[in-house]
Amino acid sequence: MIGRFFRLVVRQMNVQLQIRIFNQYTILLFFLQPLVFSTVGMILARAAGNQTPDLVYTVIGGGIMGMWSGLVFTSTYDIARDRRDGMLELIVGSPTPLARVEAIRTFANVLAGLVSLAAAFLAAVLIFKYSLAGANIPAALLSLLLILFGMWCIGIFLANFLVWSRLGGTMVEFVELPVAVLCGFMYPLRVLPVWMQAISAVLPISWALQALDESLSGGRDLALLGPQWGLAFGISLVFWALSLWLDGKVHDRVRITGELNSI
Amino acid sequence: MNSAVLRNIRLYFMQAWFSYRALYAWNTPFTYFVSKFGFSFFAMLLFVFMGKYVGLGNPVYIVIGNILLIPSMNSMSGVSLAVADEKRFGALSYLIGSPAGRAPVFLGRALFPVLDGFITAAVALPVALLIFQLDLSKTNLWLLLGCVLLISFTTSGVGFILGSISLVNRDGWMITSSIAVGLYILVGVNFPVAVLPPFLRVISYGLPMTRGILAARMALAGASWAAVSQLVFGEIIVGLIYAAAGYALFRLIERRCLISGALDNL
Numbered sequence: 001m002i003g004r005f006f007r008l009v010v011r012q013m014n015v016q017l018q019i020r021i022f023n024q025y026t027i028l029l030f031f032l033q034p035l036v037f038s039t040v041g042m043i044l045a046r047a048a049g050n051q052t053p054d055l056v057y058t059v060i061g062g063g064i065m066g067m068w069s070g071l072v073f074t075s076t077y078d079i080a081r082d083r084r085d086g087m088l089e090l091i092v093g094s095p096t097p098l099a100r101v102e103a104i105r106t107f108a109n110v111l112a113g114l115v116s117l118a119a120a121f122l123a124a125v126l127i128f129k130y131s132l133a134g135a136n137i138p139a140a141l142l143s144l145l146l147i148l149f150g151m152w153c154i155g156i157f158l159a160n161f162l163v164w165s166r167l168g169g170t171m172v173e174f175v176e177l178p179v180a181v182l183c184g185f186m187y188p189l190r191v192l193p194v195w196m197q198a199i200s201a202v203l204p205i206s207w208a209l210q211a212l213d214e215s216l217s218g219g220r221d222l223a224l225l226g227p228q229w230g231l232a233f234g235i236s237l238v239f240w241a242l243s244l245w246l247d248g249k250v251h252d253r254v255r256i257t258g259e260l261n262s263i
Numbered sequence: 264m265n266s267a268v269l270r271n272i273r274l275y276f277m278q279a280w281f282s283y284r285a286l287y288a289w290n291t292p293f294t295y296f297v298s299k300f301g302f303s304f305f306a307m308l309l310f311v312f313m314g315k316y317v318g319l320g321n322p323v324y325i326v327i328g329n330i331l332l333i334p335s336m337n338s339m340s341g342v343s344l345a346v347a348d349e350k351r352f353g354a355l356s357y358l359i360g361s362p363a364g365r366a367p368v369f370l371g372r373a374l375f376p377v378l379d380g381f382i383t384a385a386v387a388l389p390v391a392l393l394i395f396q397l398d399l400s401k402t403n404l405w406l407l408l409g410c411v412l413l414i415s416f417t418t419s420g421v422g423f424i425l426g427s428i429s430l431v432n433r434d435g436w437m438i439t440s441s442i443a444v445g446l447y448i449l450v451g452v453n454f455p456v457a458v459l460p461p462f463l464r465v466i467s468y469g470l471p472m473t474r475g476i477l478a479a480r481m482a483l484a485g486a487s488w489a490a491v492s493q494l495v496f497g498e499i500i501v502g503l504i505y506a507a508a509g510y511a512l513f514r515l516i517e518r519r520c521l522i523s524g525a526l527d528n529l
Contacts, residue, residue: 028444036445054316054317
């Protein structure tokens with residue numbers, strides 16, 4: 001049973017990572033787009049009279065943005081592609097639950113997105129001489145794990161949600177940059193108006209990002225980090241629970257009505 | 264002679280209308296609206312907050328630049344898709360096999376994306392100016408509208424080139440998207456071109472939009488025709504060069520496919 005599950009995981013991830021590698025759009029999402037946003041951030045900083053940009057937000061934030069863009073596009077367009085190619089019916093009809101397929105795929109996509117973060121981090125260290133001296137490394141790693149977990153939970157929520165609709169491509173426009181704006185990938189949340197900060201509080205990534213920023217700045221105060229980690233984890237679980245509920249709904253609906261192809 | 268001209272004009276408008284309908288045929292008004300404003304609007308917000316964080320007090324430069332980019336994006340992506348989709352939907356073979364004149368067939372694909380982009384910017388600009396309470400008392404309105412329309416036309420040349428590339432490259436949309444994202448740095452949308460490093464400045468002035476966006480900004484600030492005429496003529500010349508290059512590339516690919524008979528296999 002466990003062996004079969006791991007074989008499924010390995011095969012799914014293998015296929016998913018091959019798709020990511022051979023799809024040139026990956027280069028745009030993981031590397032070019034973050035590079036452009038980071039460059040704009042650096043030039044704006046220079047235009048504002050700052051000699052050195054804030055590397056955490058401008059460069060590493062760009063990498064997190066690349067991870068996020070990659071995840072959103074894959075979570076939405078994978079479903080759209082399955083639908084277009086007639087694969088969705090086969091997946092839904094197979095004995096492996098759709099939720100499991102989506103969970104493994106999204107996990108592979110989140111892991112693939114780490115390439116973007118690694119590239120940004122290397123750029124910060126090698127080009128801009130960013131130093132981790134003074135940073136709270138264990139706390140930063142835990143925050144990063146929570147970012148990945150939060151992205152995974154949102155990713156499977158989106159993937160399940162979009163089985164219901166053909167608007168996958170349109171949803172990207174509503175999710176990719178709005179979440180980047182609300183979570184503060186490229187700037188601290190205090191820059192946002194108060195009402196936007198309130199909205200960003202329902203996104204687990206925003207809490208984990210605050211904890212990451214705090215940790216990279218050397219923050220060791222558990223009274224500050226603890227609640228941020230707790231909220232990031234808790235809200236991620238809510239998204240995960242919602243995706244489980246959605247999965248049941250989606251499966252019931254398409255199997256009872258047999259209308260998957262006409263959605 | 265006259266009937267041939269009339270036939271080509273009719274063909275131009277028919278092609279323009281049908282390619283535009285094909286481009287958006289599957290969209291509901293909701294998805295149409297979102298595809299028009301979604302990425303552009305949220306990218307603008309992102310840049311505004313990035314600017315605020317680094318200490319730029321006034322976001323108007325970024326807001327106006329991003330709105331002026333909308334017709335460019337619309338025109339470039341719309342034209343590129345309109346050409347590339349011929350192949351995607353299997354219509355390219357019929358198009359190339361038909362005796363219709365190539366110029367109206369090809370150039371017709373630009374008309375509605377250009378008008379669409381112009382109207383989008385013409386609607387978005389006053390709304391944004393009202394939100395940010397910009398003083399419009401000195402604005403040279405007709406010159407501003409002319410510049411926005413000009414930007415839409417000149418960027419269609421880039422769309423022609425990218426669309427033609429898409430005919431021979433399965434990842435053509437990735438190239439189009441990459442260039443579209445690169446415009447946020449290159450054409451003076453978020454900051455003046457003057458702050459770019461010299462090698463990027465050279466690329467910037469080699470692109471359509473750069474002069475047009477600068478001219479539109481000047482018109483917004485109240486500049487007269489005399490002040491912006493050089494920029495406008497420069498924009499027209501660069502745009503024509505790109506359109507001619509796009510047309511030449513399309514004809515080259517067409518000739519290649521007629522010889523090999525393998526366009527749909529590429």
